[in-house]
Amino acid sequence: MFNPASWSDGETIYMLYRAEDSTGIGIWNGESVVGLATSRDGLNFERHPEPIYRAVEEWELPGGAEDPRIAKIDDTFWLTYTAYDGETARQALASSKDLFEWERHGLIFPQLGWTKAGAIVPKQINGKYWMYFGDTNIWIAHSEDLINWTPIEEPVMRPREGMFDSGLIEPGPTPLITEHGILMLYNSADDNLVYRTGQALFDINDPAKLLKRSDDFFLEPDTELEVDGQIPNVVFIEGLSKLGDTWYLYFGMGDSGIGVATWTP
Template sequence: MHGQAEQVQVEGAQFEVQDVAGGRGLRGERGCSPARGDGQRHRTNDGGGNSVFVHQRPGNDAGRHELSVLNGEPEDAERSGEGSLSEGSAASASTPKATRTSETAERPLRAVTARFAAALLAAAAAVAATPPPYRPPFGAWSRANRGNPVLEPQRSGLEVSGVFNPAVIKDGDRYVMLYRAQDAQKTSRLLRATSGDGIHFVREAEPALVPEAEYERPGGVEDPRLVKIGETYRLTYTAYDGKDAQLALATSPDLRRWERRGVIMPAGRGRWNVHWTKSGAILDERVNGRYWMYYMGDAQGAYDQTGVAWSEDLLHWTEALDAPILPRRRGRFDSRVVEPGPPPVLTPEGILLVYNGADDRLVYRTGWALFDGKDPTRLLARSDTPIFVPERPWELVGQVPSVVFVEGLVREGPRWLFYYGAADTRVGVAEAFTRKESR
């Protein structure tokens, strides 16, 4: 996560935790000498005008740390070449004021107390053993299709008002997209398009799902998420009767014939979500013998936040917590809305959920959250800043301005494709690639 640097205090001296070659280390308040090779070297001021270095090679125990004491100002030491000191070497010939000692040396430390040295070594060892902050497995996002939408609304018919908020899944060698389309009366249907490359889509004439049930009329069926578990495709969507939006489910063996399973999270009946329910993102494998779903509920005060529910049969769902698992955060990009994006992904580090956040001005941006892979109700990390924001004119202007809203995800090898609605009017796709350290 991003944010203020982690701080450690040792014997009254303030240190900043930094990632360096070979692990993590401490940076002192008077500056830092970066690691050389695979070692770590960090400097602080001991209060007596001297610079203290802590240098550890990976694989060595705490007793093998090396302390170097240099008289004079830090900038003088830097100009003298102190950065070239390494474990087991004598002081550089270009630094006549430098002396070196270690835990086993008989010569006492000059201007550094044993208490300070011991505390500093202990703190450095503890920090080095602490894992670095989590980063998602994918790198920076970029807009595919040369920065243009992959679907735009037609001038008449079922999608004249807009096409947006798509779910996409790979079926054999084809990408199948179910997207929300609005007609002139703002009634929503789920239409279908297919692609061979995940970028260029061809519409199909027959809608995938139209409002038929009482709980779907007159508002329609909205905002799909798709997941395949076993041989069955499961579609969560928002059913809107003009009064309440409720999270509903349909299933299919082939992405064409859909059977309604009804409302799975009724509006106004939750333990904390007292109004609408939407945006069900189901993990496609069991954890602790259960299936898990992240969803959006309306909390008191008209704030949309993310909750978590579990099921043993994928049909009947039970809220897992008495409060949102991802609450809104004042002053952040998700201060007003925290809504799940595509189905979450189980990674070696945990369950990764990409989500949609909106601030008090209802500008929608994209964030991520990481949950414990053995306990989906335990939040491990969360983005402090968004990873994707509305920038292009077609993301800034439309039915709802300044919106990127991610609902679809397809992974193929190192490539991640994220499908999103833009300004509630168009469909875009962003791509990212797996970081080298995550491969």
């Protein structure tokens, strides 16, 4: 289990994590499903006994449903995940009122090839919804109904030569709406595929406009599981939730476990 998304109602944190079996070791690792765990303190979780979401279509098997991200807009949860058929990874979409019964909406960008990491901004801006996505550059797409998405051709962020994010970048958890703009925590790798995390701020009135970007990372692999896991040298953030006065940032550890970092203002 690794690479978890999260959402909080203020009293409980709901973690949607990627669980992987061993059916495809040496080929695609194994089929991935989405599991659910809950916590009242952000640290100790109780797992639901069965997956809450699993792949059923040809275009998402045998690899399954990978790397979920979750956003709640009004009374609906919107799940983006990587559908992996063993060869091509593509973003897919589902929605739910309760995290258990899901309506499947298929591929988000059927006209595109390889696409990953869809992070939906949880607020309508200028009459549209917005999603950051991509795992080399970061692109943006917009939608009027959260189901049909139109990507903008030009990336909104690119890797930076000679820096911690020189190799690739991709969105992390659901972006936050702040008084300064749209805050996106993102994943990145350098030229040696060491994964670290950064921050970017976008204009609240123009979500495609990058305002600021961190010069340094704030999280890097340093534990045994992160350095020597199934995929070495990886910390991979996908879940950010607030409980009380504390923010909990959940991340995958080398594709082999789940870690958490906390911040209390």
